[in-house]
Amino acid sequence: xxxxxxxxxxxxxxxxxxxxxxxxxxxxxxxxxxxxxxxxxxxxxxxxxxxxxxxxxxxxxxxxxxxxxxxxxxxxxxxxxxxxxxxxxxxxxxxxxxxxxxxxxxxxxxxxxxxxxxxxxxxxxxxxxxxxxxxxxxxxxxxxxxxxxxxxxxxxxxxxxxxxxxxxxxxxxxxxxxxxxxxxxxxxxxxxxxxxxxxxxxxxxxxxxxxxxxxxxxxxxxxxxxxxxxxxxxxxxxxxxxxxxxxxxxxxxxxxxxxxxxxxxxxxxxxxxxxxxxxxxxxxxxxxxxxxxxxxxxxxxxxxxxxxxxxxxxxxxxxxxxxxxxxxxxxxxxxxxxxxxxxxxxxxxxxxxxxxxxxxxxxxxxxxxxxxxxxxxxxxxxxxxxxxxxxxxxxxxxxxxxxxxxxxx
Amino acid sequence: xxxxxxxxxxxxxxxxxxxxxxxxxxxxxxxxxxxxxxxxxxxxxxxxxxxxxxxxxxxxxxxxxxxxxxxxxxxxxxxxxxxxxxxxxxxxxxxxxxxxxxxxxxxxxxxxxxxxxxxxxxxxxxxxxxxxxxxxx
Numbered sequence: 001x002x003x004x005x006x007x008x009x010x011x012x013x014x015x016x017x018x019x020x021x022x023x024x025x026x027x028x029x030x031x032x033x034x035x036x037x038x039x040x041x042x043x044x045x046x047x048x049x050x051x052x053x054x055x056x057x058x059x060x061x062x063x064x065x066x067x068x069x070x071x072x073x074x075x076x077x078x079x080x081x082x083x084x085x086x087x088x089x090x091x092x093x094x095x096x097x098x099x100x101x102x103x104x105x106x107x108x109x110x111x112x113x114x115x116x117x118x119x120x121x122x123x124x125x126x127x128x129x130x131x132x133x134x135x136x137x138x139x140x141x142x143x144x145x146x147x148x149x150x151x152x153x154x155x156x157x158x159x160x161x162x163x164x165x166x167x168x169x170x171x172x173x174x175x176x177x178x179x180x181x182x183x184x185x186x187x188x189x190x191x192x193x194x195x196x197x198x199x200x201x202x203x204x205x206x207x208x209x210x211x212x213x214x215x216x217x218x219x220x221x222x223x224x225x226x227x228x229x230x231x232x233x234x235x236x237x238x239x240x241x242x243x244x245x246x247x248x249x250x251x252x253x254x255x256x257x258x259x260x261x262x263x264x265x266x267x268x269x270x271x272x273x274x275x276x277x278x279x280x281x282x283x284x285x286x287x288x289x290x291x292x293x294x295x296x297x298x299x300x301x302x303x304x305x306x307x308x309x310x311x312x313x314x315x316x317x318x319x320x321x322x323x324x325x326x327x328x329x330x331x332x333x334x335x336x337x338x339x340x341x342x343x344x345x346x347x348x349x350x351x352x353x354x355x356x357x358x359x360x361x362x363x364x365x366x367x368x369x370x371x372x373x374x375x376x377x378x379x380x381x382x383x384x385x386x387x388x389x390x391x392x393x394x395x396x397x398x399x400x401x402x403x404x405x406x407x408x409x
Numbered sequence: 410x411x412x413x414x415x416x417x418x419x420x421x422x423x424x425x426x427x428x429x430x431x432x433x434x435x436x437x438x439x440x441x442x443x444x445x446x447x448x449x450x451x452x453x454x455x456x457x458x459x460x461x462x463x464x465x466x467x468x469x470x471x472x473x474x475x476x477x478x479x480x481x482x483x484x485x486x487x488x489x490x491x492x493x494x495x496x497x498x499x500x501x502x503x504x505x506x507x508x509x510x511x512x513x514x515x516x517x518x519x520x521x522x523x524x525x526x527x528x529x530x531x532x533x534x535x536x537x538x539x540x541x542x543x544x545x546x
Contacts, residue, residue, distance in 0.1 A: 063512035065436065072447070073434045077475050080434075130538075133546035303436055303447030304527065311544040314443075316531035317524075323534075370512050 019148060020286030021101040022094065022193040022350075023235045024279060025343045028259040030186050031242030032252055034175060036168035041187045042239060045194025046232035048390065050224050051383045052195070052358055053203050055365045055376070057220035060204040061212040063370040067204040067361060068300035074360040084301045086353040088294060091198045093346035095290035096329040099125070100339035101283030104256040105276050115334060122330035125287045129322060134209050134309055141285030148278035151237035154266035158244045165240075185401040185408050188394050189344060192351040194232070195391070198293040200357065205296040209309050214374065241266070254340055287329075294325035344407065351398040354391045362388060428462055431510055433475075437465060439518035440508065446523055448514060450475060452501060464501040465514070467523045471499035492525075500524075 030038045056067050072080035102125075103117035110117075128137055174183045203223070212220065241262035242253065251258060260279060264272035292308060299306035299318045306318040333339065362384045365376045376384065402408075426432065428451055437445045450471035452464035470492075473485035489497060500523040502516055509515040522528075535541050 064442065065512050069436050069513075073436075077434060077449075077472060078477065078480070081476065081480070129545075130540060131545050135546075299444070300436075303444060303449075304524075305444050309544065309546055312535050312538070312541045313531055316535040317527050319535045320530045 019145065019231050019234045019238075019282045020094070020196075020289075021097045021283050021339075021343050022196060022347050023231075024101070024238060024256070024259050024282070025097075025253065025340055026186070026190045026193040026347060027235045027239040028242040028246070029253040029340075029344075030190050031239035032246035032258070033186065034178070034183065035243040035247045036165055036240070037172040037174065038183075038187055038190055039169045039236065039239065040172055041190045042194065042232065042236060044390070045191040046229060046235075047383075048191075048387045049195050049199060050228045051380065051387055052200055052361060053228060054221060054224035055380060055384060056200040056204040056361050057207055057212075057224055058217060058374060059361065059365055059370065060207040061216050061220050062214045062372070062374045063364075064208065065364075065370070066208055066296065066300055067200050067357065068297045070360040070364045071357065072301050074363050075356065079356065080301060083353065083356040084297060086349070087197050087201070087297055087357065090196075090346055090350045090353055091201075091290050091294050091297070092325060092328055092332070093342055093349065094196065094198060095287060095294065095325060096332040097339055097343040097346055098283045098287035098290055099329050100333045100342065101256065102280060102287060103333070104339060105280040105283065108257055108260070108276055109273075114339075115336070118330055118333050121284075121287070122326050125284070125291055126323065126326050128288060129291060129308055130312065130319075134206070137288060138206075141281050141288065144281035145278060145285055147274050148234045148238075148282060150263055150267065150271055150274040150278060151234060151241050154263045154271060154275075155237050155240045155244065157266045158241070158262075160240075160244050179405070181401055182405045182408055184397065185348075185405045188351050188398050188401065189347040189408075191390075191394055192347045192354070192398075194235070195354060196347075196350050197353055197357040198290055200361065201293045201296050202289045205293070205300070205306075209307055217374070254338075256339070291322050291326050291329070295319070295322040341407075348398050348402050348407075351394045353395075355388065355395050358384075358388055358391055426510060432462070432465075432514065435510075436513040437467075437502070438513045438515055440515060443518070445516065445518055445521065446502075447472075449499070462504060464503050465507070465516075466499045466501050468499045468525075470497060 027042065059070065060066055068084070071083055075083060099118055099121045100114065102121040103114035106112075106117045106121075107114035132140075174180055207216075207220065238259070242259070245251075245262035245265050246253065246258065251261070253259060256279065260272060260275040263275040267274075295318045296306060298304075298321045299315070302317075304317045305315045307315055312319045332342070362376075362381075364370055365384070366381065368375050432448050432451060435448050437448060439445055446465075446467045448465050449468060450466040451462045452466055453460045454463040455461075469484055469488040473481045473488060475481070476484055502521065502523065506517045506521070507514060508517055
């Protein structure tokens with residue numbers, strides 16, 4: 001029973017972390033524009049986050065050190081600070097987009113403009129961080145986010161020709177009227193939505209908040225190898241729904257309402273309601289994670305006391321950072337920036353910042369002074385190295401592709 | 410004593426600690442594992458023609474020179490303007506307080522005050538919000 005409850009950390013990180021505004025937008029956008037031609041990229045990113053989340057979680061459980069501790073220790077104060085600045089900017093953009101996602105979900109239910117809901121969403125996120133127990137927070141939003149299964153039901157109800165779908169997945173083709181650079185640009189956005197750095201920050205720091213020890217390695221692995229693929233399955237369903245409904249109709253995704261549209265086509269009002277509830281839970285959960293991650297990264301770089309489990313007085317600077325991050329995210333969305341664009345940019349910038357986060361994890365996971373017997377095995381090292389190369393390629397290509405394609409136009 | 414990582418007492422005899430690798434930029438924690446600060450720099454004292462590490466230096470004043478270049482000067486300048494009184498020297502934790510060197514540096518943290526900013530944030534921002542004394546858990 002206890003083990004079962006522990007898996008909820010994985011489920012929250014899977015739903016609120018894997019499926020967050022980035023996945024909702026990227027999966028749906030790519031499904032609508034390219035059909036099933038980028039499913040391979042989603043799977044590639046999914047395996048990558050499993051590999052590195054397990055590694056970061058294992059380091060946290062065995063050595064008690066969260067990811068950003070390792071970043072500064074192994075990259076030094078200067079490069080560490082550069083990574084902190086980049087990661088923090090990306091996390092703030094993501095937080096802003098999540099808050100907009102929460103507000104847009106409420107707008108679609110209430111017909112009251114989302115900008116009015118943004119401050120309320122920011123305040124509510126802060127209150128949850130301030131008052132709700134870490135485990136309770138996870139369970140509520142993790143389980144509520146599972147409502148996104150409605151997308152799987154929708155795909156099943158649309159009853160596509162599975163043979164044809166399988167063919168499109170296994171033999172992906174760039175559509176004839178689409179330029180290749182744009183295809184690659186969205187491929188990187190999709191990859192980055194799976195491997196967003198804040199997921200490992202949150203996963204490792206959350207593990208420490210839950211007091212993981214070396215004996216909890218089973219929990220770490222269940223979370224990384226079951227929780228994340230579960231999240232990936234939902235992202236896949238969202239993409240498939242878009243590929244089946246939006247792609248043939250020629251609808252492009254530039255608003256959250258189009259992301260949930262396939263559920264209403266397949267399942268009617270009830271399905272749409274559930275999808276909106278799922279979007280609300282996923283973005284709210286991810287808003288909590290990104291707000292906390294802002295605090296985690298800054299506090300861990302500078303060595304401050306951090307954590308939401310203790311009384312806020314005991315981690316004052318950490319809570320100030322979380323508060324400022326929430327205010328900044330709220331303010332950014334209140335300027336009226338297009339939330340879908342904010343999401344897209346956060347994904348592309350995240351791709352640039354990825355290598356500096358994953359390299360230290362790989363290095364420390366091999367350090368026997370930290371890890372003793374629990375250091376990386378051969379499989380983890382091969383996968384880790386392969387993914388580091390992929391991540392590097394994505395980081396190098398991201399910005400040139402952004403400029404070349406005018407951000408995917 | 411932290412309960413994480415290899416036992417620092419089990420370090421192989423004759424296997425020296427490297428200041429750069431085992432100390433600099435490591436997390437400093439109290440006996441119960443609470444994070445305190447980073448090893449932002451080390452105080453070295455010359456004795457008999459050799460250098461000995463005598464204290465852990467903490468805070469932006471210690472970190473700024475290690476950031477080097479324009480960035481370092483910027484941090485140092487910002488820090489100078491925020492400090493009132495004192496000689497601007499960084500807070501130090503004498504090495505006698507260090508209890509173990511492992512994945513983190515464990516120190517005896519009793520009566521240790523190295524955080525002007527933490528105190529300020531607690532007294533002026535976080536401490537004033539309702540519920541700041543209660544752990545959410």
